[in-house]
Amino acid sequence: MSAAATKIIQPLPLNSTTTNRSPHKALFNPLKTIPISSFPASTRKLRLTKPNSPHARRRSTSVFAVSDVVQEKKPTFNTFFPNLLITKEEGLELYEDMILGRSFEDMCAQMYYRGKMFGFVHLYNGQEAVSAGFIKLLKNEDCVVSTYRDHVHALSKGVPARAVMSELFGKTTGCCRGQGGSMHMFSKEHNVLGGFAFIGEGIPVATGAAFTSKYRREVLKEGDCDHVTLAFFGDGTCNNGQFFECLNMAALWKLPIVFVVENNLWAIGMSHLRATSDPQIWKKGPAFGIPGVHVDGMDVLKVREAAKEAITRARRGEGPTLVECETYRFRGHSLADPDELRDASEKAHYAARDPITALKKYMVENNLASEAELKVIEKKIDEVVEEAVEFADSSPLPGRSQLLENVFADPRGFGIGPDGKYRCEDPKFTEGTAHV
């Protein structure tokens, strides 16, 4: 079949079938073209036909290549566009990033069960395509804001694996000096603005970073400031007030931000379909005047195409975009989650769509790289991760003097002590207590 033109008007979900089912009915009918049994939590139900309403067409203004591209295809997971979407270098970069994410997270699991890592650790296995697809398109000055599932976002943005690993081990050499932990990965150098434990908390912060970008361009007259912010969050967050409030504000002021929903269908044990009145998250964008797009998040190339469009829109000053990536986490919500609620066939279905295997197949089939070259990358990453663990292991634990150090940017905030001097001026200050 011929390559479809890359011209789209409405925000469409992918893999629409040829039968014309109404969007609402399709929620409960499994797609017949894919031989997977349907069950309540299946994402099959989210794949819909085009919304027929002219209203939907009128609302969206942006152009997305992805949906049209896949429309005419057989809806199996690993058929790709004959015209190559990436160059060899780009492909290798994406592959390396995803392998790094996967190996790192697997190593985290090992280290956790060996007692080197503690608390709540949320692993990203299976969702690497979203991180690689989006973040690899950014400049260093662009900001990324994430949630507690943030290790791989930090890695994709450029934070060294050893810094992230030592942070997880709670050592002083960690990216946040061991004070943040798994859920609070920050890096000023790479513009990673966290790492937030409560869901939805990071979205306003991302909106603020985008606001700064606009402020710098318009008030501070830094005309070339076109920094974009990406806010990553999950399906559960899309029922939270902060999500909607920020969609409104970002649309109102046309902030350079992309809202990326990593819809992995489960919020710990709560299925997205049980929690949401209208599970199609991309539809919530047009309610605020923002284009909403649904993308196959297990396919890094499709994610990348959608990301390119959204990020370019933001850079041009056309405002925010809402991108819903349909993805899946192969492991439980966190390492403490027994993961008993998810159906085995659902897991198997997504395991078969592993983004790393898919990209590997694509690159080999299209002669972008040989198996041997990819193996070299895998070996290199293995070494990087091993080295990160060694580095973290051998790093020192924080001492008592670090306890009071970063509470205030200006330590005069600890106040004037009974002797009339600022408490922070006392040389033994950091050995004391923090009460004010």
Place this chain on the structure above:
Amino acid sequence: MERDARVCVIGEDVGHYGGSYKVTKDLANKYGDLRVLDTPIAENSFTGMAIGAAMTGLRPIIEGMNMGFLLLAFNQISNNCGMLHYTSGGQFTIPVVIRGPGGVGRQLGAEHSQRLESYFQSIPGIQMVACSTPYNAKGLMKAAIRSENPVILFEHVLLYNLKERIPDEEYVLNLEEAEMVRPGEHITILTYSRMRYHVMQAAKTLVNKGYDPEVIDIRSLKPFDLHTIGNSVKKTHRVLIVEECMRTGGIGASLTTAINENFHDYLDAPVVCLSSQDVPTPYAGTLEEWTVVQPTQIVTAVEQLCH
């Protein structure tokens, strides 16, 4: 705002309306709609947005139209404002100022008459100051804007009409210092915000009765200025705290503990704390009056302490 282009104001009705108590009047005309940003009614989100902007280089001033509305922003103030400098290992600073009118007004009803200083005081990483006169309002505001720490500046609804001569030249006050309002010998009265005026009114009566109270406006609610307070306690040996926030878990409760821990040897009598009743502020005028500490109660308390 003129001195530093990164300073901006974010809040509801701060721009075209000039602020609910006209604090930001005409600023939007001078600086434009982006520097004096009128937000939709989404406290949690615009507070978070200001925090994100502060992390990336701006210096926003967040206005809560009434301090009570900031309860909706508690998530962002506690989790992000207070904590991010620490959890990022010192990488990001949050130089925000959160300000707004609070306190008990004239029959505004329970929800518009809240004293949030006690709710916010436990949050690690923030500083709290309460202004009480035009002079210290200006000085503390400037200090708060220039500070690298997040500062919550508590203003009081009934104090906006005060008039005072203030210096023309620029002055910046110290965020962590208390203010000596009236030096004295017999007893130390610690207070802040509107209660300062009730205390001064009581002081007039007390002076006529032959007492010599020392009145200190603590101004800095977190951290306490233990030096000024301590010197006073060492001199008078008796302490009365007069505050507007609730008795349970209030600023007075923390201050009592701090004084007991640090200056126990200097006290001749237990620290007495007069606070508002632990009730939602009633609408009825008489009930509202009995909720807050009145000058007569202050006089009685001093007499009892100094007997």
